[in-house]
Amino acid sequence: MTHVIAIDGPSGSGKSSTSRGVASTLGYAYLDTGAMYRAMTWAMLQRGVDVHDAEAVASASAEVVLASGTDPQHPTIEADGVDVSEPIRGDEVTGAVSPVATVPEVRRQLVDLQRKLIAEAVGGIVVEGRDIGTVVAPDASLKVYLVADPVARARRRALELGVEDAEAMREALARRDAIDSNRKTAPLAQAEDAIVVDGTDMTLDEVIDRIVALAQR
Template sequence: MSATGLVIAVDGTSGSGKSSTCRGVAERLGLRYLDTGAQYRAMTWWMLQHGVDVDDAAAVAAASARPDIVSGTDPRDPTIVVDGRDVSVQIRSDEVNRAVSPVSAVPAVRERLVALQRDVVGDGGIVVEGRDIGSVVCPDAHVKVFLTADPSARAERRAAEEGGSDIASTQESLLHRDRIDSGRAVAPLVQSDGAVEIDSTHRSLHDVIDLVVGLADQSPSTASER
């Protein structure tokens, strides 16, 4: 297998730096990039736009097959398109932030999006980020990473991304989502078997990218290429 056939699975908590890390790793290695969280956000955005009660699991399940969701995989400019419309900005709204966990917990939603994610992964050559990649979506990934950081550091990063949001409320929001995602019955947030935990609290983005690239270099699938 060539290095371009690699599958790198990166799971972890909100605000731990998954997106920046994965995009950096993909650029460094010349791989594609998939943000599975954006797909769940896109599904959530569609539900809100179509008046579906996101707290009604049956209603969400019944509508989950309707939206057409397409993920761009260029790490320099990832896109998420719903029914032909790029919603990369809209899916980051506060309204979507509040609704994404209950939508993501619906088994029918996860079944549909996991199938979509596996189609995108295909024969590999991709860095995939999410919360159940190493455990459910790509359990045979060549490299598995579980990225974490202290809640305060995560809150500071997320608040900065959101233009100076209140750090205390941001931290509580992140912890609330972690509790929901870790406790859900289907595909909870867990560190998968074989995943290497990386704590990004006191590491620069460059250092974290270096660590993940180092793991990829050590993978038997790339070692044979050297």
């Protein structure tokens, strides 16, 4: 039986670094579902699809082939055979991912792929996103909802992206939170049986150790 650790939470809460660290410590596979939505968005932009046209996105997304690696040390993501690990972190994709991620057909397609990758994992897998414990893997062995206060989140995301204006980043994260929390399909939400971990005043290693301890318990 595959042990699944679901780590959900808002943007900038430290999900990616934490999830990779937990997976590496436990010897588990790792899946970044957010990268999959970004890769789909990249594919839409490459095709010239209007990301605000849900029908066009739904139609075009069916043609996209995504491949996600699950090595926490070297996570990879490909769209139509192209390594898009770097371009999906750029401003263009970041500004367009929310409308793409709200399209029900896109979510169904990617959730199916995510569940397939989870089922193929040997031993265990750490899966990060916004709807893992509620939609993708509701039977996960451990569900964590990772949070941090808005200022800390903005500072971390600004450092990650090399942005100097942390206040603008805080406002951008607040807009993303509103979209993610209010979308009709699989909104950002804390699973009822999830354990909340607040990393505001914790180092990355402390957050990782906390979740590893929960998993081993």
